[in-house]
Amino acid sequence: MAAAVAEPTRRKLGDLKVALIFLFPALVGFVVFYLVPAIRGVYISLTDWNLLANEGEFIGIENYQAVFEDPLFWNALKVTGVYVAINIGSQTILAMAIAVMMDRLTRSVTVRGIMLLPWLVPNVVVALLWLWLLDKNVGVVNTWLEFVGIEPIAFFGRPNWVMPTIAGINTWRHMGYTALLIFAGLKTIPGSLYEAAAVDGATETEMFRRITLPLLRPVLALVLVITVIGSFQVFDTVAVATGGFGGRPGGPINASRVIYLYIFENAFSRNKFGYAAALAVTLFALLLVVTIFQMRMLRAGESDLS
Amino acid sequence: MSVGHGTMAATKQRPRMGRVAAWGFMTLIILVSLFPFYWAIRTAFSTNSALFTSGQSLLPIQPTTINVEKVLGLEPITAGGATFDFTTVLTNSVVVATVITIGQVIFSAMAAYAFARLEWPGRDAVFLVFLAGLMIPPIFTLIPNFVLIRNLGWLNTLPGIIAPFFLMTPFAVFFLRQFFLGINRSLEEAALIDGAGHFRTFFRIILPISSGPMFTLAILTYITAWNEFLWPLVVGREREVHVFTVALSFFTSQQPGIAPDWAGLMSGTMIAALPILVLFALTARKVVDSIQFSGIK
Numbered sequence: 001m002a003a004a005v006a007e008p009t010r011r012k013l014g015d016l017k018v019a020l021i022f023l024f025p026a027l028v029g030f031v032v033f034y035l036v037p038a039i040r041g042v043y044i045s046l047t048d049w050n051l052l053a054n055e056g057e058f059i060g061i062e063n064y065q066a067v068f069e070d071p072l073f074w075n076a077l078k079v080t081g082v083y084v085a086i087n088i089g090s091q092t093i094l095a096m097a098i099a100v101m102m103d104r105l106t107r108s109v110t111v112r113g114i115m116l117l118p119w120l121v122p123n124v125v126v127a128l129l130w131l132w133l134l135d136k137n138v139g140v141v142n143t144w145l146e147f148v149g150i151e152p153i154a155f156f157g158r159p160n161w162v163m164p165t166i167a168g169i170n171t172w173r174h175m176g177y178t179a180l181l182i183f184a185g186l187k188t189i190p191g192s193l194y195e196a197a198a199v200d201g202a203t204e205t206e207m208f209r210r211i212t213l214p215l216l217r218p219v220l221a222l223v224l225v226i227t228v229i230g231s232f233q234v235f236d237t238v239a240v241a242t243g244g245f246g247g248r249p250g251g252p253i254n255a256s257r258v259i260y261l262y263i264f265e266n267a268f269s270r271n272k273f274g275y276a277a278a279l280a281v282t283l284f285a286l287l288l289v290v291t292i293f294q295m296r297m298l299r300a301g302e303s304d305l306s
Numbered sequence: 307m308s309v310g311h312g313t314m315a316a317t318k319q320r321p322r323m324g325r326v327a328a329w330g331f332m333t334l335i336i337l338v339s340l341f342p343f344y345w346a347i348r349t350a351f352s353t354n355s356a357l358f359t360s361g362q363s364l365l366p367i368q369p370t371t372i373n374v375e376k377v378l379g380l381e382p383i384t385a386g387g388a389t390f391d392f393t394t395v396l397t398n399s400v401v402v403a404t405v406i407t408i409g410q411v412i413f414s415a416m417a418a419y420a421f422a423r424l425e426w427p428g429r430d431a432v433f434l435v436f437l438a439g440l441m442i443p444p445i446f447t448l449i450p451n452f453v454l455i456r457n458l459g460w461l462n463t464l465p466g467i468i469a470p471f472f473l474m475t476p477f478a479v480f481f482l483r484q485f486f487l488g489i490n491r492s493l494e495e496a497a498l499i500d501g502a503g504h505f506r507t508f509f510r511i512i513l514p515i516s517s518g519p520m521f522t523l524a525i526l527t528y529i530t531a532w533n534e535f536l537w538p539l540v541v542g543r544e545r546e547v548h549v550f551t552v553a554l555s556f557f558t559s560q561q562p563g564i565a566p567d568w569a570g571l572m573s574g575t576m577i578a579a580l581p582i583l584v585l586f587a588l589t590a591r592k593v594v595d596s597i598q599f600s601g602i603k
Contacts, residue, residue: 014425018504022424025409026417029473034439037450044449054453098335101328111332113590115339116597120586121579122533124551128558128575129342132349132568140345143362176339180597204324233443236535236551244558245566263445268540273449280446287443 045278051271063278073279075254076262079163083258084231086167087174091227092220094171095178100212102179103186112183115176123173123236130169131156131241156241159255166237166256173237178227185219186212221298225291232287235260259283343579346572350374354569373573390553390574391545399549399581402467402538403531409472411524415516417474418482419508423494433483439476448540455541462544471531478523485519486512522596525589532582550578 045063049056067073098115118126134141134155142152155165189212197207235258242256243249250257250265257265263283267276349357353368360367379392420426421433451470460466489512497507513520535551542552554574561567586593 013427015504016426019420019424019426019429022416022420022504022508025413026474026479029413029470030436030439030476032454033451033470033473034442034447034476035435037447037454038442040450040453041446044453054456094335097331101332105325105328105332109591109594111336112594113586114336116590116594117343117583117586118339120529120582120593122535122551122554122582124535124554125575125579128554128571129346131558132572133342133345135568138358138568140362172338172342175335177597180594184597229443233445235445239535240555240558243555245561245563247559247563260445264536267449267452273453277449280443280449284443284446288441291441 041277042281044273045281047274049273049277051267051273056274059274063275064282066275067278067282072254072257072262073259073282076257076259079254079256080232080234080258080260083163083167083234084228086164087170087231087234088224088228090168091171091174091178092224094175095182095223096220098175098179099182099186100208102183112176112180115179117176118173119177124240126169126173127237127240128244130165130172131244134165156247157252159252162242162252162256166234166241169241170231170234170237174227174230178223181223181226182216182219185216185223188219189215217298221294224298225294228290228294229287232283232290233260234258235264239264343576346576349569349572350576352569354567357568358565373567373569374577376570377573377577390548390557392577394546395548395550395553398464398467398542398547399532401464402549403528405464405468406471406531407524407527409468410475410478410527411520413472414474414478414523415482415513415520416508417479418486419504419512421479422483422486423512424504436476436479440480444536448536451537452540461541462547464542464547466541467538467547467549470537471534475527478527481523482516482519485516489515518592519596521589522592525585525593526596528585529582554578 044056046058046060047056048059048062102111133139136142136152136154136157141155146152153161155161193211193215194207197211202210238256238258238261239249242251250261259279260283263276263279266272266279348364348366350373351366351369351371352373353370354373356367377390377392417436421429421436447470455461455466455469458466460469493515494507494511497511498504502510532549533551534549535555538547538549538552539555542548548556557574558571561571
């Protein structure tokens with residue numbers, strides 16, 4: 001690994017001087033917008049910082065105590081949990097199916113490109129497209145439902161419907177992208193395994209269960225870790241879909257007040273920066289726990305191939 | 307064997323049924339992916355009032371281009387029909403996404419080179435700290451970053467919207483480092499022995515060799531910057547600095563709950579997505595391939 005022209009004196013510090021120059025802009029960016037804010041975020045969470053006053057006093061862990069006693073926090077957690085469960089469940093199953101089919105049927109870039117379209121456009125655009133498609137009065141989906149004899153559904157207006165609806169919308173947005181990640185994993189499985197299994201008379205289902213699933217596990221684990229983290233952070237779709245047309249984001253009542261939205265509102269509508277920061281730290285801790293748990297469960301680091 | 311493995315067994319036993327069902331499923335997925343876009347375009351070219359009375363024809367109802375013209379600012383807005391200042395919003399979005407892309411790709415490439423090719427104490431530890439940045443949820447740094455931008459007096463300015471993404475993202479550094487590690491060393495070593503410094507090696511050898519991945523990263527960065535909503539919503543609320551996402555969300559929240567301007571909204575929506583769709587159409591293969599690359603590595 002040593003550079004080709006390393007002299008004994010240069011050895012210790014190596015290319016430090018050059019490295020510092022190359023690293024300087026990115027290092028500034030990292031320190032100013034990631035490292036210091038992360039530390040400052042923890043500090044703000046220990047104060048009663050108010051956005052308007054732009055100052056706060058150190059109050060220890062009071063904010064965290066308040067978080068755990070806050071019914072709206074637990075509500076946000078529940079709402080987000082429901083969203084993540086529906087979204088990740090449907091999205092992963094659909095993406096698996098798409099990836100397997102794609103692997104069998106076509107390598108066409110056009111097909112893969114089309115499935116990526118929903119993922120490429122802004123969340124705000126996605127939310128608006130579906131607000132229109134699912135509109136209670138003139139949305140085309142409700143017209144179809146009526147056609148088969150189902151009463152129109154206020155997808156965004158009913159507490160029981162709003163989170164499953166938004167979860168479904170984001171499944172639509174992410175299924176193609178997730179399928180591409182899984183598809184890439186499928187391509188790493190040696191074709192000879194399937195050929196050998198076919199010679200032994202294995203059926204399609206057996207091959208899927210015995211070869212595809214186990215060998216895909218490391219990739220699937222990685223995909224799940226990434227998508228679950230992303231799913232917990234749902235914000236744009238909720239804010240636009242429930243905040244449109246004079247509506248209040250998070251509604252009806254609190255049925256779609258996900259954790260991101262709740263943090264956002266505490267910070268920028270109620271000016272409670274300290275409390276919002278404590279919520280953010282709590283979310284971060286929660287994500288860490290969920291990720292570590294997933295890694296353990298799915299043994300993400302190991303491969304069955306070797 | 308271009309169709310993939312497993313087909314051998316399938317073709318022997320049930321050649322047709324399975325494949326037909328699979329193609330049926332794929333066609334359905336493709337239709338579901340495309341239909342909302344088609345429906346938005348169809349709506350954008352319909353007369354708004356007719357949408358409420360004339361059913362669900364697959365083609366535009368009472369076709370018109372007036373909605374699109376309104377959004378583009380070619381046609382005056384009548385009372386009640388809120389929209390956004392297209393020229394301003396387009397300029398803001400293009401400036402923000404372009405400046406972020408140029409800065410982020412160049413500076414991240416330099417950092418990636420320092421991590422992949424230079425020898426210095428603590429290199430791997432610093433890289434791990436950078437990687438840890440990938441784990442931080444944006445909302446966590448949102449509040450302190452907002453305070454910083456406000457203290458700098460950059461609220462409601464384009465620099466304020468650009469700043470956090472301009473110098474690096476952990477993903478960009480990671481993506482390029484991964485690629486640089488894979489480049490054959492012999493070329494650069496020959497250059498270094500010939501007396502070329504690291505700067506010349508970087509700019510004359512590494513960058514040209516990596517133009518493919520750099521370009522891919524640039525496209526992904528541009529799309530991400532264009533789509534960003536939360537940060538510009540927080541620091542760019544004034545009309546003069548609205549980007550497309552923020553402008554669209556304000557446009558929506560200003561609409562009446564009863565009989566909103568759907569045709570206008572869909573025009574704005576498709577116009578906001580159009581630059582990204584064109585960019586993607588031109589570069590689809592690279593974007594599609596890169597997702598597999600970043601997904602696996």
